[in-house]
Amino acid sequence: MSATQLVNGLADTARAAARTLSASTGAERASALNAIADAVIARTAEILAANEEDMVRARAANINDSLLDRLLLTPARVEGIANGALQVSKLPDPLGITLRQSTLPNGIDLKQITVPFGVIGMVYEARPNVTVDAAVILLMSGNAALLRGSSSASASNQILITVMRDALKTTKISPDVIQLVPSDDRDTVKALLNARGKVDLVIPRGSASLIRMVVDESTVPTIETGAGVCHVYIDEFADLAKAVPIIVNSKVQRPSVCNAAETVLIHKTIAKDFVPVALKALHDAGVILHGDADVLALAGSIPMSAATEENWCTEYGTLEMNVAIVESVDAASEHIAKYGTKHTEAIITENKANAARFIALSDCAAVMVNTSTRFTDGEQMGFGAEIGISNQKLHARGPMGLEAMTTTTWIVTGDGQIRS
Amino acid sequence: MSATQLVNGLADTARAAARTLSASTGAERASALNAIADAVIARTAEILAANEEDMVRARAANINDSLLDRLLLTPARVEGIANGALQVSKLPDPLGITLRQSTLPNGIDLKQITVPFGVIGMVYEARPNVTVDAAVILLMSGNAALLRGSSSASASNQILITVMRDALKTTKISPDVIQLVPSDDRDTVKALLNARGKVDLVIPRGSASLIRMVVDESTVPTIETGAGVCHVYIDEFADLAKAVPIIVNSKVQRPSVCNAAETVLIHKTIAKDFVPVALKALHDAGVILHGDADVLALAGSIPMSAATEENWCTEYGTLEMNVAIVESVDAASEHIAKYGTKHTEAIITENKANAARFIALSDCAAVMVNTSTRFTDGEQMGFGAEIGISNQKLHARGPMGLEAMTTTTWIVTGDGQIRS
Numbered sequence: 075m076s077a078t079q080l081v082n083g084l085a086d087t088a089r090a091a092a093r094t095l096s097a098s099t100g101a102e103r104a105s106a107l108n109a110i111a112d113a114v115i116a117r118t119a120e121i122l123a124a125n126e127e128d129m130v131r132a133r134a135a136n137i138n139d140s141l142l143d144r145l146l147l148t149p150a151r152v153e154g155i156a157n158g159a160l161q162v163s164k165l166p167d168p169l170g171i172t173l174r175q176s177t178l179p180n181g182i183d184l185k186q187i188t189v190p191f192g193v194i195g196m197v198y199e200a201r202p203n204v205t206v207d208a209a210v211i212l213l214m215s216g217n218a219a220l221l222r223g224s225s226s227a228s229a230s231n232q233i234l235i236t237v238m239r240d241a242l243k244t245t246k247i248s249p250d251v252i253q254l255v256p257s258d259d260r261d262t263v264k265a266l267l268n269a270r271g272k273v274d275l276v277i278p279r280g281s282a283s284l285i286r287m288v289v290d291e292s293t294v295p296t297i298e299t300g301a302g303v304c305h306v307y308i309d310e311f312a313d314l315a316k317a318v319p320i321i322v323n324s325k326v327q328r329p330s331v332c333n334a335a336e337t338v339l340i341h342k343t344i345a346k347d348f349v350p351v352a353l354k355a356l357h358d359a360g361v362i363l364h365g366d367a368d369v370l371a372l373a374g375s376i377p378m379s380a381a382t383e384e385n386w387c388t389e390y391g392t393l394e395m396n397v398a399i400v401e402s403v404d405a406a407s408e409h410i411a412k413y414g415t416k417h418t419e420a421i422i423t424e425n426k427a428n429a430a431r432f433i434a435l436s437d438c439a440a441v442m443v444n445t446s447t448r449f450t451d452g453e454q455m456g457f458g459a460e461i462g463i464s465n466q467k468l469h470a471r472g473p474m475g476l477e478a479m480t481t482t483t484w485i486v487t488g489d490g491q492i493r494s
Numbered sequence: 495m496s497a498t499q500l501v502n503g504l505a506d507t508a509r510a511a512a513r514t515l516s517a518s519t520g521a522e523r524a525s526a527l528n529a530i531a532d533a534v535i536a537r538t539a540e541i542l543a544a545n546e547e548d549m550v551r552a553r554a555a556n557i558n559d560s561l562l563d564r565l566l567l568t569p570a571r572v573e574g575i576a577n578g579a580l581q582v583s584k585l586p587d588p589l590g591i592t593l594r595q596s597t598l599p600n601g602i603d604l605k606q607i608t609v610p611f612g613v614i615g616m617v618y619e620a621r622p623n624v625t626v627d628a629a630v631i632l633l634m635s636g637n638a639a640l641l642r643g644s645s646s647a648s649a650s651n652q653i654l655i656t657v658m659r660d661a662l663k664t665t666k667i668s669p670d671v672i673q674l675v676p677s678d679d680r681d682t683v684k685a686l687l688n689a690r691g692k693v694d695l696v697i698p699r700g701s702a703s704l705i706r707m708v709v710d711e712s713t714v715p716t717i718e719t720g721a722g723v724c725h726v727y728i729d730e731f732a733d734l735a736k737a738v739p740i741i742v743n744s745k746v747q748r749p750s751v752c753n754a755a756e757t758v759l760i761h762k763t764i765a766k767d768f769v770p771v772a773l774k775a776l777h778d779a780g781v782i783l784h785g786d787a788d789v790l791a792l793a794g795s796i797p798m799s800a801a802t803e804e805n806w807c808t809e810y811g812t813l814e815m816n817v818a819i820v821e822s823v824d825a826a827s828e829h830i831a832k833y834g835t836k837h838t839e840a841i842i843t844e845n846k847a848n849a850a851r852f853i854a855l856s857d858c859a860a861v862m863v864n865t866s867t868r869f870t871d872g873e874q875m876g877f878g879a880e881i882g883i884s885n886q887k888l889h890a891r892g893p894m895g896l897e898a899m900t901t902t903t904w905i906v907t908g909d910g911q912i913r914s
Contacts, residue, residue, distance in 0.1 A: 445908025
C-alpha cells in the first residue's frame with residue numbers, strides 16, 4: 075500500500091468517526107478527555123517502557139543531549155501530560171458559539187456559529203507530549219486528529235495513541251478520531267500534505283525546513299508556525315528602569331523559543347546613556363553581542379563585534395543578540411519591516427502617541443508595549459491550552475487555543491423566503 | 495524584466511504605499527473612496543471609449559454573447575460602479591476593532607484588534623467592474639491591491655485603474671496602493687502566486703481551472719472561492735407549500751451562480767405525493783431533470799433520465815437538476831458528504847430536532863433552514879459589499895465583506911512586566 079493510500083484510508087476512517095464528535099456535547103468531549111487523563115496515569119509504566127525503547131535507540135544513534143532530553147518521559151512528565159488533558163477538559167466548549175446574529179429585512183434569521191474543521195493533520199518533531207497535547211485540543215474542538223510525529227519518538231507515540239484510543243472505547247466518542255500516521259516512511263508527510271478533500275487542515279510544528287517543505291508542497295490548507303526574529307525598541311521616552319529587565323527577559327529567560335528577542339533598537343537621543351547600561355546587563359547575563367557602528371563606539375570595555383547583514387536576519391535561539399541605534403519610531407519600524415518575521419515586536423515608551431505609531435506601523439502577530447516579547451504565549455495569555463503559534467495572517471495569528479481549531483458556518487433560518 | 499521581477503517590484507511599491515493606509519483613519523479612507531466614485535462618473539466617456547476597444551477586440555475574436563455582455567460597460571454600469579464605491583465608503587471602518595480584551599493576573603492588558611493584511615493580490619476574469627469593486631473593498635479595509643484581470647478587459651481595467659489612481663492624488667492615500675498587474679503575460683499570475691513575503695494574500699475569482707492552478711502552485715496564502723454543488727433536502731416533516739417555491743428558486747432564479755442548487759433530496763415517506771409535484775414545478779420552469787430509480791418510477795409523464803455518478807457531482811450552471819429519494823436526515827447528509835462541495839446545503843422541515851441534526855452533520859459554508867440556497871450572498875446577508883464567497887475553512891467561510899479582508903494582531907500593554 076502506498077503512503078497516499080495509507081494516509082487517505084486513515085483520513086476516511088477519521089472523518090467517519092468525526093461524526094461522533096460533531097454530534098457530541100461539550101460535556102461528552104470533556105468526559106472523553108478525562109478518560110484519556112485517567113488512562114495515561116493508569117498506564118504510566120507501559121508508557122515509560124515504550125519511551126525507554128526510543129531512548130535506547132536515540133542513545134545508540136548518538137543523538138545530542140538536548141534532543142535526548144526532549145524525547146525523555148519521566149513519571150512527572152507523564153503526570154504533566156495527564157494534567158494537560160484535564161486542564162483542556164475544563165475549558166469552555168469552543169463549538170456552537172454564536173459569533174454574529176442578525177435578522178434580515180425579509181425576516182430571515184442569520185447566525186454565524188463555530189464548528190469543527192473536521193480532520194486535522196499534525197506534523198511535529200521530537201517531544202512525545204505533543205502527541206497527547208495536540209490530540210486533546212483537537213478532540214475538545216470537535217476535530218479528528220491524524221498525528222504524524224517523528225520517527226525517533228515512534229514507540230512513545232504509538233503507546234500514547236493506543237492509550238488514548240483505548241480510553242475512548244469507554245466514551246461516546248469513537249476511538250477512530252485519533253489516528254497514528256506511521257513515521258517510518260517520509261512519504262507519509264507528503265501524503266498528508268496532499269490529502270486534499272480528505273484532510274481539512276495541516277499544522278506543521280518544527281524546523282524551518284519542515285515549514286518550507288509544507289509551504290512548497292501542500293495542496294491542503296495549512297497554518298504555518300514559524301520563526302521569530304523579534305525586536306525590542308527602546309523609545310526616547312522609555313522608562314529606562316523598565317527597559318533593562320525587559321530586554322534581558324526577552325532574550326535570556328528562554329532563548330530557544332520563537333518569542334525570544336534577537337535585536338534591540340535604541341533611540342539616538344538616549345543612546346549615549348542607555349547603550350552602555352543595556353550592553354552591560356546583557357553581557358552580565360552571558361549574551362554574545364553584535365552592534366552597528368554607533369553602538370560599537372559606545373561599547374567601552376564590553377566585548378562585541380560588528381553586526382553583519384546575516385546577524386540582523388538570524389533567529390539565534392541562543393544567548394546572542396544584536397543592538398542598533400535608530401533615529402525615530404518610524405526608523406525602528408523600517409528596520410523591523412526589513413529584518414523581522416512578523417512575530418512579536420516590542421516598544422518601551424511612556425509616550426502614548428509613539429506607542430500608537432509603533433502599533434500602526436507594525437505588521438506582526440503581537441505588539442508588546444512596555445513588556446517582554448516572551449508573553450506571546452497561549453498559557454501566558456490565558457488561553458488554557460496552545461497548539462502552536464501561528465506566524466501567518468490567514469485564520470489565526472499568534473498563539474492558537476481551542477477556538478483557533480474551529481471554523482464557522484452560517485445558519486440561515488427562514489420561513490419559506492425565496493430570493494427575488 | 496521577468497514577470498517575477500515586475501510583480502515583486504509592484505508589490506514592493508504597493509507595500510511602501512500601504513503605510514499611508516495603515517496610518518489612515520476610516521474617514522480618510524472613506525473620503526478616498528468618494529474621490530474614486532466622483533472620478534469614475536466624471537471620466538465616464540474615457541472609460542466607455544477604452545471599453546469599446548476591448549469590445550472591438552472581443553468581437554473580432556468571435557467571443558460568445560454571454561462573455562461579450564460580461565465585458566460590456568454602459569453609462570448605467572459605470573454609474574453602478576461608482577455607486578458601489580460610495581456604498582462601501584459608508585460601511586463601518588473594519589480596522590482597529592477590538593475583538594477580545596482582558597486583563598491578565600499580572601496586570602498586563604491584552605487586546606486582539608483587527609488590522610489590514612498589507613498587500614492583497616486579486617486574480618479575476620472578464621468583468622471590468624470587479625477592478626473597482628475589489629480595489630475599493632481592499633482600500634477601505636486598509637490593504638494595497640495588486641489587480642490582475644483578464645487580458646480581454648485590459649483597456650477597460652487600465653483606464654479604471656488610472657482613474658482611481660488619479661483620484662487618490664487628491665487624498666491622503668498614496669495612489670501606489672492600487673497597482674495594475676499586466677495581463678498580457680500569463681506568467682504574471684504565477685509570479686503573484688509565488689511572491690511570498692511580498693504579497694500577503696491572493697484571492698482568485700474565476701473558473702475551476704484557475705482555482706486548481708492557484709492551489710497547486712501558490713506559495714502565498716490564498717482564499718479559494720469555488721464551485722457549489724448545493725442540495726435542498728425535503729424532510730418528512732417539511733411544509734410542502736414552502737418546499738416547492740424554495741426548490742424552484744434555488745435552481746431557477748439565477749442558475750449560473752455558485753449558490754444555485756443542483757440536487758433535490760426527498761424523504762421517502764413523502765416521496766409518493768411530493769415527487770410528482772416537485773418534478774412538475776421544475777419541468778414547468780424549464781429544468782432538465784435526472785433522477786434515481788425510485789424517482790424515475792414516480793415521474794409519470796415528466797421527461798427525465800437516470801442520474802449518473804457524474805450528474806450527482808456536476809455544478810450545472812444551467813437549468814438542469816438531479817432528484818433522489820433518501821431514507822433519513824442522516825442519509826441525506828451522507829449523500830451531501832459524498833457529492834457536495836461544502837458550499838450551501840438546505841433543509842426544509844418543521845421539525846426542530848431534524849433541522850439541528852442536519853446542521854450538526856453538515857460541513858459547509860452555509861446551512862439554510864426553510865429558505866433558498868440563493869441567500870448565501872454578501873449583499874443578501876447585509877454585508878454591504880462582497881469580494882467573493884470563500885469555499886474553504888481557513889480564515890473566512892462563505893460571503894466575504896470588509897472584515898474578511900482584515901487579519902488581527904495582539905496588543906499587549908504592560909508596565910514593565912517580565913516573564914518568570
